[in-house]
Amino acid sequence: MKKNINIAVVGLGQIGNYLLNELNAKKKDIELKTGKKIKVVAISAKNPNKKRKFKINKNIFYKNPLDIIKKNNTDILFEAIGSSDGMSKKIVELSLKNKIHVITPNKALIAKHGDYLSLLAEKYKVNLEFEASVAGGIPIIRTIKEGLATNKISKIYGILNGTCNYILSEMENTKDSFSNVLKKAQKLGYAEPGNPKLDLNGYDAFAKVRILSSLAFNKNISKHKCLVEGIENIDFKDINIANQFNFRIKLLGITELINNKLFERVHPCLVKKKILTLEMLTV
Ligand SMILES: NC(=O)c1ccc[n+]([C@@H]2O[C@H](COP(=O)([O-])OP(=O)(O)OC[C@H]3O[C@@H](n4cnc5c(N)ncnc54)[C@H](OP(=O)(O)O)[C@@H]3O)[C@@H](O)[C@H]2O)c1
CATH class of the missing domain: 3.40.50.720 (NAD(P)-binding Rossmann-like Domain)
Incomplete structure (x- = not known):
């Protein structure tokens, strides 16, 4: 060798x-x-x-x-x-x-x-x-392909974009506006300085969802149109309202099989505060 x-x-x-x-x-x-x-x-x-x-x-x-x-x-x-x-x-x-x-x-x-x-x-x-x-730090691809090869997976969901997650967390922590936090993220190198659109509009997470679906459900990469909504329209007042009900706003990528049909989507979700760590572990 x-x-x-x-x-x-x-x-x-x-x-x-x-x-x-x-x-x-x-x-x-x-x-x-x-x-x-x-x-x-x-x-x-x-x-x-x-x-x-x-x-x-x-x-x-x-x-x-x-x-x-x-x-x-x-x-x-x-x-x-x-x-x-x-x-x-x-x-x-x-x-x-x-x-x-x-x-x-x-x-x-x-x-x-x-x-x-x-x-x-x-x-x-x-x-x-x-x-x-996809979520390189976890790491999920090899786990699905090898470790879970004989398991039947019905749904995968999780936070798949670090830039959005930083911005949402920072807005919550600093009570600052979306645009100010985005500028900070760009300065720190967490968001692209020129064009952060692909991260913010959900399409980066969506590419990851498509990869995960094909591996988890043994299918070809899907070509259907799906709901993809990013975080550009979320401001501190939304986070504040969610907070009053003990929720956080997170951008989730979701893929699931329902009656053997594939449903993929990316959009901001309300996630209960106290189960957040558990939810993140299920990515
Ligand atoms: N950045 C992250 O945190 C991160 C995390 C996970 C995955 N990724 C993925 O990793 C990949 C790279 O991301 P990145 O952030 O490193 O991108 P980047 O900083 O934009 O770097 C792209 C590189 O490609 C070079 N390049 C462009 N066109 C080329 C060509 N025709 N021939 C040879 N080289 C060419 C550029 O050259 P010049 O330097 O000369 O312009 C640059 O060095 C992407 O697919 C991204 O999604 C990135």
Whole structure:
């Protein structure tokens, strides 16, 4: 079995950049635990001259990620560009077809093309791993796929978007308005500075719901239209009213089978204060 594992990291933003740093810092631990020596052989981002949080090795930098595949020395490619199509899809597709394992936290890509990409991975006998695409810190994907493989799941619901959760909690704690708390979240890096819309309008959580449904209910990723409502219209007065009745407002992603029919939705919900921790555990 191969002892040296060559890794390529495509996308050096929040995630790719931190991953590179972690791989570097934990190289020895990884070898100790897995017996594998890892080496980053290629990195790629859009702008080669951008100032990044951690130092990068310019000698292994590729402006075009597709050129990495031509080198033919990558075992695992980590995709962290983050779009549902375009270069994200191209590089993942090409990697799988060249028998390169792929790891991605890209829920937009998996929610749109997960079925097709999984079939490709199967066909070329490589892994397509996307644990970090949904609630990476829990982690839920492997638990559903492996730990709960023989269980019958009827419903999954939970808080699936950290940005919304921060904003709702902070509004409750500081009694401040949605717009002020959003500005604070952007300053702290919890919400995208340019366009936080995808987090706030519920569509980030919805992509995660679709991934969870397909895994939990053994179905293809659904294409139906669903109720998706974000938190943009919630203000402190709503939180205050909920509070008077001992509720909190949380953005929940919900997927369930009713009479063998799939119902998926994302919207703000009233959650009883005292059972909140229990509810969160059921994510
Ligand atoms: N941020 C989080 O907390 C978080 C958590 C869980 C999952 N995720 C997922 O992780 C993925 C990455 O998120 P992120 O926050 O790291 O995104 P990001 O900060 O926007 O980074 C995207 C990276 O992709 C690079 N890129 C764009 N187009 C490219 C191209 N054609 N070729 C090569 N590189 C290209 C960009 O290059 P430049 O740097 O040169 O512009 C940038 O480095 C997304 O799918 C996201 O949903 C993120």
